[in-house]
Amino acid sequence: MKRLLKTIIAIIITMTFIGLLSGCKAGKNPSVSDIEANMKQKIGFKNMVKIDNEKLQRIYGINSSDIDNSFVYISNSNVKAEEVAVLKVKDSNKISEVKDLINKRIEKQSNSFKNYVPDQYDLVQHNLVKDTGKYILFVVSQNKDKYEEIFDAAFK
Amino acid sequence: MSKLNKRGRRKFIFRRVVVLTVFLIFSIFLVVHIKQIKSKDNNSKINLYTKSEKIKSINNIAKSNNSTEVKNTNKTQDSSKENVKKDIPETNPNINAKYDSSFFNNTVFIGDSVTKGIEDYVMLKNVNVVANNGQTMIRFDKISGKVGQYKPKKIFILLGTNDLLNGIGSEKFVLDYESYLKVLRKEAPNAKIYIESILPVEDFVEKEKPLLANSRIDEFNLALKNMRKDSNEEFIDIASAFKNSKGCMYSGFTSEGIHLKYNYYNIWFNYLQEHAQ
Numbered sequence A: 001m002k003r004l005l006k007t008i009i010a011i012i013i014t015m016t017f018i019g020l021l022s023g024c025k026a027g028k029n030p031s032v033s034d035i036e037a038n039m040k041q042k043i044g045f046k047n048m049v050k051i052d053n054e055k056l057q058r059i060y061g062i063n064s065s066d067i068d069n070s071f072v073y074i075s076n077s078n079v080k081a082e083e084v085a086v087l088k089v090k091d092s093n094k095i096s097e098v099k100d101l102i103n104k105r106i107e108k109q110s111n112s113f114k115n116y117v118p119d120q121y122d123l124v125q126h127n128l129v130k131d132t133g134k135y136i137l138f139v140v141s142q143n144k145d146k147y148e149e150i151f152d153a154a155f156k
Numbered sequence B: 001m002s003k004l005n006k007r008g009r010r011k012f013i014f015r016r017v018v019v020l021t022v023f024l025i026f027s028i029f030l031v032v033h034i035k036q037i038k039s040k041d042n043n044s045k046i047n048l049y050t051k052s053e054k055i056k057s058i059n060n061i062a063k064s065n066n067s068t069e070v071k072n073t074n075k076t077q078d079s080s081k082e083n084v085k086k087d088i089p090e091t092n093p094n095i096n097a098k099y100d101s102s103f104f105n106n107t108v109f110i111g112d113s114v115t116k117g118i119e120d121y122v123m124l125k126n127v128n129v130v131a132n133n134g135q136t137m138i139r140f141d142k143i144s145g146k147v148g149q150y151k152p153k154k155i156f157i158l159l160g161t162n163d164l165l166n167g168i169g170s171e172k173f174v175l176d177y178e179s180y181l182k183v184l185r186k187e188a189p190n191a192k193i194y195i196e197s198i199l200p201v202e203d204f205v206e207k208e209k210p211l212l213a214n215s216r217i218d219e220f221n222l223a224l225k226n227m228r229k230d231s232n233e234e235f236i237d238i239a240s241a242f243k244n245s246k247g248c249m250y251s252g253f254t255s256e257g258i259h260l261k262y263n264y265y266n267i268w269f270n271y272l273q274e275h276a277q
Helices: A002-028 A032-042 A053-060 A092-113 A118-125 A144-153 B002-059 B061-077 B081-086 B113-120 B161-166 B170-187 B214-226 B262-275
Strands: A048-051 A067-075 A083-089 A128-132 A135-140 B107-111 B127-131 B154-158 B192-196 B233-236
Touching (some): A032 A144, A048 A053, A092 A128, A092 A135, A135 A144, B113 B127, B113 B262, B233 B262
Parallel strands (some): B154 B192, B192 B233
Antiparallel strands (some): A067 A083
């Protein structure tokens, strides 16, 4: 009897743990392409073009070997400032390094628009850079809050 | 005996309760998991959907760009909607033009914000760009002395849009151009210098900014074509690759009528490669 009880309790505990773990996985490890699909469907990336890893390296200086998965959209005109990026780093100790590179990009864009296209300069100044776990969100857009909402929802 | 019986019953009930609880927990666990798997499936379906949408949108790049631009025209121009509807946007035949980036090795691009796009988007690998937003030929002092260090074999100059906006005439423009070429020649004595024609603007710009009318751009370009040149200088008419049948920039090729969009720089590079031999 006692043995049976022990086995049953052991089974219950294991199953609860498995359940909790898988629950955590779905909540804190969302797929980057799901976030992209969601943003595309609900907001879109109007007047932006998606850039590949080579361009990511050349424009942002971000090494693609540090990135597990990502999508980066930039404005299709160099007199417009919009960009939206979600980057999942392989190792969480790379977060600050990648964020530094994003801030350098912001500085470069600010200098480019300053005294030339004032409204775009303002847009860059109101940028959003945030990280959750291994994920970084970077937005320069009028729809900043909407993109952020979708990003946040992916972790709930 | 009765004591034993009672114990047996208790044991039996206890076992039942335990088995039932385990079964209940197990079924809840199953239901939750099935739900999760289902939602993942849905997400991947959305992914597939957007992928096929993407392919469609790539195929229709010209169409979609044109249609968004028509909307802009409606807003900015106040022209009657019927007219816009009748204007079916032309498709540029060079839309998928290819170029070999190695053709541009040892090249310097000189220009304004349009040329700066090469640098902003890092479009070509082994080139140097000497360009400023709003750069004019009249203020060539801002770029003089910056080219020589790169020891280029080829130089492409694309300037004039901002001079046009300043309201000067083509004679003055050519005088400034010639002055700059003298300075540049000293910096890069052996380089072949290509003088690019000024790009046309989309039709609605002509009303917003009459100084930038395509007729004025054509006049400036003709003046550049007829400008005195030495054997190592050549006029190259890139504008011709961007003009529709009305002599305007193809609809939807720019972000606000003037600045070339990222997706269409290939037409420019292709034209240079084909004609700058």
